[in-house]
Amino acid sequence: MSAPFTFEIAARDGTARTGRIVLPRGEIRTPAFMPVGTAATVKAMHTHEVRALGADILLGNTYHLMLRPGAERVARLGGLHKMMHWPHPILTDSGGFQVMSLAKLRKISEKGVTFQSHIDGARYELTPERAIEIQGLLGSDIQMQLDECVRLPCPDVEAARAMRLSLRWAERCRKTFLVQPGREEWGRALFGIVQGAADRALRVESARELSDMDFEGYSIGGLAVGEPQDVMLEMIETVMPHLPDAKPHYLMGVGTPDDIVEAVRRGVDMFDCVMPTRAGRHGQVFSRFGKLNLKNARHADDPRPIDEASAWEPTRTYSRAYLHHLVKSGEILGMMLLTGINLAYYQELMAGLRLAIAESRLDDFIAQTKEGWARG
Numbered sequence: 001m002s003a004p005f006t007f008e009i010a011a012r013d014g015t016a017r018t019g020r021i022v023l024p025r026g027e028i029r030t031p032a033f034m035p036v037g038t039a040a041t042v043k044a045m046h047t048h049e050v051r052a053l054g055a056d057i058l059l060g061n062t063y064h065l066m067l068r069p070g071a072e073r074v075a076r077l078g079g080l081h082k083m084m085h086w087p088h089p090i091l092t093d094s095g096g097f098q099v100m101s102l103a104k105l106r107k108i109s110e111k112g113v114t115f116q117s118h119i120d121g122a123r124y125e126l127t128p129e130r131a132i133e134i135q136g137l138l139g140s141d142i143q144m145q146l147d148e149c150v151r152l153p154c155p156d157v158e159a160a161r162a163m164r165l166s167l168r169w170a171e172r173c174r175k176t177f178l179v180q181p182g183r184e185e186w187g188r189a190l191f192g193i194v195q196g197a198a199d200r201a202l203r204v205e206s207a208r209e210l211s212d213m214d215f216e217g218y219s220i221g222g223l224a225v226g227e228p229q230d231v232m233l234e235m236i237e238t239v240m241p242h243l244p245d246a247k248p249h250y251l252m253g254v255g256t257p258d259d260i261v262e263a264v265r266r267g268v269d270m271f272d273c274v275m276p277t278r279a280g281r282h283g284q285v286f287s288r289f290g291k292l293n294l295k296n297a298r299h300a301d302d303p304r305p306i307d308e309a310s311a312w313e314p315t316r317t318y319s320r321a322y323l324h325h326l327v328k329s330g331e332i333l334g335m336m337l338l339t340g341i342n343l344a345y346y347q348e349l350m351a352g353l354r355l356a357i358a359e360s361r362l363d364d365f366i367a368q369t370k371e372g373w374a375r376g
């Protein structure tokens with residue numbers, strides 16, 4: 001058997017932690033940001049560029065890949081890592097969230113969820129067992145349980161029903177995962193997902209029940225769906241004391257740089273969000289100076305680069321004027337450059353957070369970072 005999944009905490013600063021997750025395919029420095037590679041690609045980026053800008057792990061989606069090109073086809077092609085030329089760790093979401101947000105004519109039952117594909121209307125069934133089977137066929141290193149995601153705001157009775165169904169699905173996912181072919185050989189992990197909407201008691205119940213199921217890591221789900229940041233942070237603070245301290249904590253779908261620094265402060269180790277990639281394709285840049293809308297005419301004659309101090313060459317060299325021109329012209333190169341610039345900034349922020357925690361100066365780092373965003 002190869003080395004099992006391990007999480008080592010190297011240093012702490014308050015409730016924040018820095019360390020590394022070790023898998024046979026590589027290590028993940030935490031706190032970590034995972035670029036989203038939904039359909040087996042980080043849109044507009046070559047995988048070697050995503051690696052060069054500092055990503056240790058990518059995210060893929062069960063929902064999208066089961067519809068197209070199909071999990072069995074990916075397995076026949078040697079798995080997701082080989083097919084997309086990313087030999088490093090991959091985390092896959094289970095489809096729980098995407099079915100809620102994308103699929104049509106969804107029907108939830110104890111058995112699972114049936115739905116129609118948003119691509120061609122074909123009908124599918126996703127059960128806890130099939131969600132784990134698909135993630136195994138993809139060759140995913142860190143897999144997610146199937147859960148039922150509810151839209152916020154949500155009546156407590158509905159949130160309780162969905163959270164308890166997700167707990168029963170968690171048991172079934174765990175049972176299926178433990179006999180998944182290749183699990184031990186590849187040191188794979190399965191994460192439970194804490195649900196419970198914005199109800200503290202439901203969140204605590206979910207966290208405690210999942211902690212008894214001995215997952216390799218724990219996600220906080222059902223957030224980053226439009227709730228105010230203070231509600232998100234309150235739910236993180238509610239859940240954290242009831243999750244195993246020694247296992248990774250993953251906040252799904254988060255978020256802006258400000259969301260991330262505040263969640264790191266509260267003990268979150270892993271993040272994923274489409275923000276840097278999607279915003280890049282729409283002309284928005286994240287930087288040490290805050291957000292820039294490169295569609296804005298004020299950039300049309302600005303010869304300065306985004307950030308002369310950046311480790312990422314395009315951030316240091318391409319003028320704002322040229323990037324404005326590419327964005328206004330709808331040029332593909334504009335999407336490519338801004339996606340890389342944004343992902344590079346997110347990785348620079350994560351590296352800064354990791355070092356600040358290791359040197360016990362996280363509060364100062366966050367204060368200085370926020371000052372930079374505010375200065376513009």
Ligand SMILES: CNc1nc2cc3c(cc2[nH]1)N=C(N)NC3
Nearest residue numbers: 094096097221222223224252253
């Ligand atoms: C964009 N916000 C977001 N919130 C999420 C919440 C969840 C998720 C993905 C998310 N993305 N995946 C799950 N399987 N469950 C919870």
